[in-house]
Amino acid sequence: MPPTDxxxxxxxxxxxxxxxxxxxxxxxxxQLEAAVTSGALVPGTLLGNEIGLARRLGLSRPTVRxxxxxxxxxxxxxxxxxxxxxxxHAPLRRPLELSSLHDDLEAAGLRPTTRVxxxxxxxxxxxxxxxxxxxxxxxxxxxxxxxxxxGEPLARLTNHLPAGLLDxxxxxxxxxxxxxxxxxxxxxxHSAHQSVGARAATAEEAGLLGxxxxxxxxxxxxxxxxxxxxxxxxxxxxxxxxxxxxDFQLLARR
Amino acid sequence: MPPTDxxxxxxxxxxxxxxxxxxxxxxxxxQLEAAVTSGALVPGTLLGNEIGLARRLGLSRPTVRxxxxxxxxxxxxxxxxxxxxxxxHAPLRRPLELSSLHDDLEAAGLRPTTRVxxxxxxxxxxxxxxxxxxxxxxxxxxxxxxxxxxGEPLARLTNHLPAGLLDxxxxxxxxxxxxxxxxxxxxxxHSAHQSVGARAATAEEAGLLGxxxxxxxxxxxxxxxxxxxxxxxxxxxxxxxxxxxxDFQLLARR
DNA sequence: GTCAACCGGTTGTCCGGACAACCGGACCGC
DNA sequence: GCGGTCCGGTTGTCCGGACAACCGGTTGAC
Numbered sequence: 001m002p003p004t005d006x007x008x009x010x011x012x013x014x015x016x017x018x019x020x021x022x023x024x025x026x027x028x029x030x031q032l033e034a035a036v037t038s039g040a041l042v043p044g045t046l047l048g049n050e051i052g053l054a055r056r057l058g059l060s061r062p063t064v065r066x067x068x069x070x071x072x073x074x075x076x077x078x079x080x081x082x083x084x085x086x087x088x089h090a091p092l093r094r095p096l097e098l099s100s101l102h103d104d105l106e107a108a109g110l111r112p113t114t115r116v117x118x119x120x121x122x123x124x125x126x127x128x129x130x131x132x133x134x135x136x137x138x139x140x141x142x143x144x145x146x147x148x149x150x151g152e153p154l155a156r157l158t159n160h161l162p163a164g165l166l167d168x169x170x171x172x173x174x175x176x177x178x179x180x181x182x183x184x185x186x187x188x189x190h191s192a193h194q195s196v197g198a199r200a201a202t203a204e205e206a207g208l209l210g211x212x213x214x215x216x217x218x219x220x221x222x223x224x225x226x227x228x229x230x231x232x233x234x235x236x237x238x239x240x241x242x243x244x245x246x247d248f249q250l251l252a253r254r
Numbered sequence: 255m256p257p258t259d260x261x262x263x264x265x266x267x268x269x270x271x272x273x274x275x276x277x278x279x280x281x282x283x284x285q286l287e288a289a290v291t292s293g294a295l296v297p298g299t300l301l302g303n304e305i306g307l308a309r310r311l312g313l314s315r316p317t318v319r320x321x322x323x324x325x326x327x328x329x330x331x332x333x334x335x336x337x338x339x340x341x342x343h344a345p346l347r348r349p350l351e352l353s354s355l356h357d358d359l360e361a362a363g364l365r366p367t368t369r370v371x372x373x374x375x376x377x378x379x380x381x382x383x384x385x386x387x388x389x390x391x392x393x394x395x396x397x398x399x400x401x402x403x404x405g406e407p408l409a410r411l412t413n414h415l416p417a418g419l420l421d422x423x424x425x426x427x428x429x430x431x432x433x434x435x436x437x438x439x440x441x442x443x444h445s446a447h448q449s450v451g452a453r454a455a456t457a458e459e460a461g462l463l464g465x466x467x468x469x470x471x472x473x474x475x476x477x478x479x480x481x482x483x484x485x486x487x488x489x490x491x492x493x494x495x496x497x498x499x500x501d502f503q504l505l506a507r508r
Numbered sequence: 509g510t511c512a513a514c515c516g517g518t519t520g521t522c523c524g525g526a527c528a529a530c531c532g533g534a535c536c537g538c
Numbered sequence: 539g540c541g542g543t544c545c546g547g548t549t550g551t552c553c554g555g556a557c558a559a560c561c562g563g564t565t566g567a568c
Contacts, residue, residue, distance in 0.1 A: 021559095023520080023521060023522090024521080024522075025521080025522090043483065044483075049547075049548060049549080050548080050549075051548085059522085059523090060522060060523045060524065060525095061523090061524085061525090062316075062521095062522070062523070062524090063521080063522060063523080065549090065550095066521090066522095073327075075445055078444070078481055078482075079548095079549065079550090080481075080530090080531080080548090080549080081529065081530050081531070081548070081549045081550060082529080082530040082531030082532070082547075082548055082549065083530090083531060083532080083547095083548070083549080084547090084548060084549080085548090085549080088445075088483050089479075089482060089483020089484065098504040098505065098506040188506075189506050190332070190505070190506055191329055191342075191503060191504060191505050191506065192503070192504045193501070193502075193503055193504075194500075194501070194502055194503075194504060195499050195500065195501045196450050196472075196499060196500040196501075197472060197495055197498070197499035197500070198452035198470045198471065198472040198495035199470055199495055199496075200469070200470050214468065215454070216452045216453055216454050216469075216470035216471065216495075217452065217470065218450075218451060218452040218472075225343075227332055228332075228343060229297065229298075229342050229343020230343070241451055241452035241453055241470075242453075244451070245449050245450060245451035245473075246448075246449065246450040246451070247447070247448070247449045247450075248447075248448055249445060249446070249447055249448075250352040250445060250446045250447075250448060251352065251444070251445050252352040252442075252443050252444055252445065275529095277550080277551060277552090278551080278552075279551080279552090303517075303518055303519080304518080304519075305518085313552085313553090314552060314553045314554065314555095315553090315554085315555090316551095316552070316553070316554090317551080317552060317553080319519090319520095320551090320552095333518095333519065333520090334518090334519080334560090334561080335518070335519045335520060335559065335560050335561075336517075336518055336519065336559080336560040336561030336562075337517095337518070337519080337560085337561060337562080338517090338518060338519080339518090339519080
């Protein structure tokens with residue numbers, strides 16, 4: 001006969017603060033996530049049932065379910081009907097967020113710096129206007145930058161933005177990423193379409209990046225939109241293949 | 255004064271079948287999604303409020319909310335408190351699913367074929383064993399394939415799988431993708447970690463793919479796991495950069 | 509004319525309950 | 539020993555309701 005398996009969440013002293021403006025389900029989700037990432041909940045552990053957890057916390061079952069569901073969506077937990085909710089063996093890092101290279105490098109502890117090569121307002125080419133869904137001949141800001149890490153060239157970034165969206169002072173761009181400036185300007189990014197490919201370096205790119213002409217480069221094209229669906233930024237970037245790759249997690253569609 | 259704006263979902267004759275085993279919220283989500291993708295619901299349209307929609311369909315508000323929420327997660331709709339739920343201007347296609355190249359090509363109407371170059375059982379190299387989380391010296395199946403589309407070489411696929419997971423008859427691999435065989439064998443993929451990069455083609459790869467040595471290739475490394483977190487498949491693939499790129503949609507973390 | 513306060517409408521959060529579907533082990537007949 | 543059946547436990551689905559937070563326009567004070 002098996003020993004009475006205690007609910008592993010019982011020894012976690014979870015609690016929620018009803019006075020906080022943070023939703024209860026989110027408070028619970030954060031605490032459970034912390035328990036998983038800190039190792040307090042070992043992978044493979046079977047969480048106690050939702051009903052009991054709800055009763056212990058003084059919450060209703062829907063609220064507990066909402067918390068658990070958010071962690072399932074994030075890939076930390078797996079539920080199986082008739083069995084229970086289990087901590088996944090290989091917790092996911094991130095399912096590829098919509099983040100900027102600058103922020104990613106900073107988070108990784110690298111020291112990103114930027115050299116602004118060009119920053120001009122011009123009439124959009126037909127292709128650019130179409131991609132940004134602007135009228136033919138509309139004004140756009142064309143921004144070309146060289147991104148370095150620890151002084152080593154890493155990527156050449158080319159961006160197009162609708163004119164007037166943002167005032168781009170070159171000195172502000174040097175210290176911060178483009179997405180950071182967009183955030184400050186009140187533009188909240190919602191979604192983006194990305195396309196990742198590869199091609200050989202042109203002579204100009206080779207010179208900028210410190211590679212040989214014809215060396216393989218990783219390319220990324222991205223069109224970002226705000227929450228209204230308006231195209232906000234078009235990026236055409238090339239990375240040194242020896243220095244960069246795109247890492248991300250995928251979840252299977254259920 | 256504005257004319258009495260009718261609820262745009264009113265003219266959609268939505269209905270749910272309570273006898274169906276398909277959950278009600280899913281039925282509703284599918285119908286709304288079809289209305290968006292078919293153009294019956296124009297981007298920017300403000301959906302009628304949830305309460306009314308629920309009453310008209312004979313459903314409760316939580317059920318309607320669950321349907322709408324799934325479409326918000328999929329990137330088709332946007333909700334704004336105090337305003338309403340709106341059809342997004344640029345509906346997302348897919349947020350990069352965990353799918354196989356074979357299936358993707360087939361869905362795109364291309365005619366994928368496969369040439370099996372090698373299919374052997376061997377003891378795993380230390381790196382492979384570590385990646386697949388197997389014991390040192392464990393047996394793995396090493397699979398090398400050439401994927402063609404309309405007879406043109408497209409990619410060279412190298413996979414490692416734990417031995418015994420699947421019996422890989424070369425003739426079955428020719429007509430179907432690896433993921434299809436895994437599905438048939440009862441392995442349900444749950445998540446994967448991918449890394450996309452680029453490098454120059456070796457002489458052997460160049461010969462296989464019909465490229466010049468040193469030509470830029472797109473590389474993709476993927477470790478797939480089933481729902482228990484067990485590593486199931488390790489892929490190291492190289493694609494002709496002139497023929498392939500990775501396209502996907504991103505949603506900003508809220 | 510300007511600005512603040514108000515108000516109707518909408519989504520966000522949360523509750524308590526009910527039944528169905530499903531899994532796994534225990535039990536029983538053979 | 540073997541296989542089918544039953545049963546307790548868990549998650550999945552759905553309901554009806556309540557109040558809070560928020561947005562946008564209207565109204566009113568000044």
